Amino acid sequence: MSLLSVLGVLSSAIFSGISLLYTTLGEVVDERAGIVNLGLEGVLLVSASSGFAVTVVTQNPFLGVLVAMLVGGLMNMILGYLVIHRQANQLASGLALMFFGFGLSALIGKPYVGMKINPLPRIPFPGLSSLPRVYSSLFSFDILIYLSIPMAVFIWWLLYRTRWGLGLRAVGENADTAFASGRDPRLIRYQALFLGGLLAGLGAAHLSIAYTMNWTEYMTGGRGFIAVALVIFSRWHPLRAIVGALLFSGAVAFQLLLQSSGVQVSPFLLDTIPYILTLLVLIAWGGNGKQSAPASLGRVYHGSE
């Protein structure tokens, strides 16, 4: 097996994993504020389809990314209205949001199936331009890939080094206490959901506008649920989310490597690796894992009228 094919595998693993990192970061923010968003799959689909549609119409991928982000935020606002305002069950509301996303994305994306777009431009990795073109072209990434790890650091900074982040985490731990110390749990949860939606939208935009460069129904292929699993794997921490996304990318790379070296392992079984690892990690932590979960995750805040 040549160096070139190994590098090729590495490059495609990075491309397929990046949408997951953004999505996982978004879910970390949601869950830190105490809200489980099981509708992520639907949010991703609607963002991916609308971002793609805008890119086709305007031929401007950056506008597409922007719209995908905003749509992600708006989708999460639906969940926010249901679980914050109407105090509905979070799991059920999330699943309803998922079905909504299945339908809406199909409707939005239908006229644009098979269309060509201007994808996000790719910029060669700095310092590699002296390499032969076959190598450097493997490592020319779009802007969202370069921004992914800085974004994880930024979210960490936002959650752990700002007053707003402190308030957000406080609401996730105990909304009543946060309220007593002068914060508005409802407002903070809406803000968290909106930010989470923006991040999920970024992930979805990378998927349809930069990576696959097309739109097909159900194109996210369970990434929403993988992200929910990776949040647990990364113990609700933005920096460990990088490890989680790497785990997924690694599984993809491993799978591609095995295939290209002729080893026959069912790709279906390899697809289960991230889930099984997450499950094993949860078992290995035993009861300790609970301590890192936000204490009031999934609970309804009834307010204090």
Next chain:
Amino acid sequence: MLQNVKPFPPGSYSPLLSSIVRYLLMALMALFLFGIILLLSGQNAILSYKDMFVSTLGSLYGFSEVLVTMIPIVITALAVALPARVGLINVGGEGQLYIGAAFATWGALTFQYLPSWILLPLMMLLGMFGGALWAFIPGYLKAIGLVNETITTLLMNSIAPKIIGFLIFGFWHSAMDTVKTANFVPAARLPTFFGTRIHLGLVFALLLLGFFWFIMKYTRWGLEMRAIGGNPQAARRNGIPLKGYLITVMCIGGAIAGLAGMAQVSGFYGVLFLNFSSGLGFMGFLICWLAGGEPLGIFLMSFIIAIITTGGNLLQLTRDLPYAVINILLALTLFVVLARPSFFEGRKA
């Protein structure tokens, strides 16, 4: 708050009537919202609705199709409702259904020469065993206090369809097609009735609903389960075997979902293929939650949802809309019920 304003004076109507009126009002609201979306996408909303209702409730065949659609979602809703009584949140109906279907399919393919009256009960047992096996892991991990069952069932939902893919691609695919098994032999198909697609699964669904209601209301088990659901520690101190109940109830829930999987592949499709469920388990979870875990509510909600999804088939044909669009109407209905608009004076879900 608005929630305290009552639209009708209490006691002026029966609870059954009021709940039916409430569901109807909610359905109307969802239809109105979806109508707006239809209009925006350039469709005639009134005509679309007419098509939908004529095709489902306007003929005996249409009605039979609604019943067929109801079968798996009633059963998967029960797979959630039973564990919910002891406080377990089983989001894993989807995975349990897949594994149940896989076990039943194994039976159908391996013992295809057996007569129907042995093969079908065998497939049912296998399906239930598969579902129970898939639910045992989360149930056990929960009972020994290791991992929360919501998380594990969700993770295992994502694993199950991939195992099905592995089995179909690797071993079971037919000579013609790599994404499905060969068609089941007639002996492995659940009998159908009245020349429609209604199959024996409907009887399973109704019997299970009845059993569930009876056990919860009239037996010691039902009482003990409600005690655990109310306060697990108090129940344990009163001598109720808590761990045993948690594991057993979770496994029974899984077995029920597995039976739904068996009914789908044996009664409805007659073949196992990739991603055949497309959210039946999740739908059951939603229905159970919306119905508050009550048997009658599960029946009514499933009926409404079945009308919507069955009618959606037709929208795709006559209105040139993608099939997935019906998910919007479905989701709007769910949103409306979840939001419990104050003038419906709904119960806390």
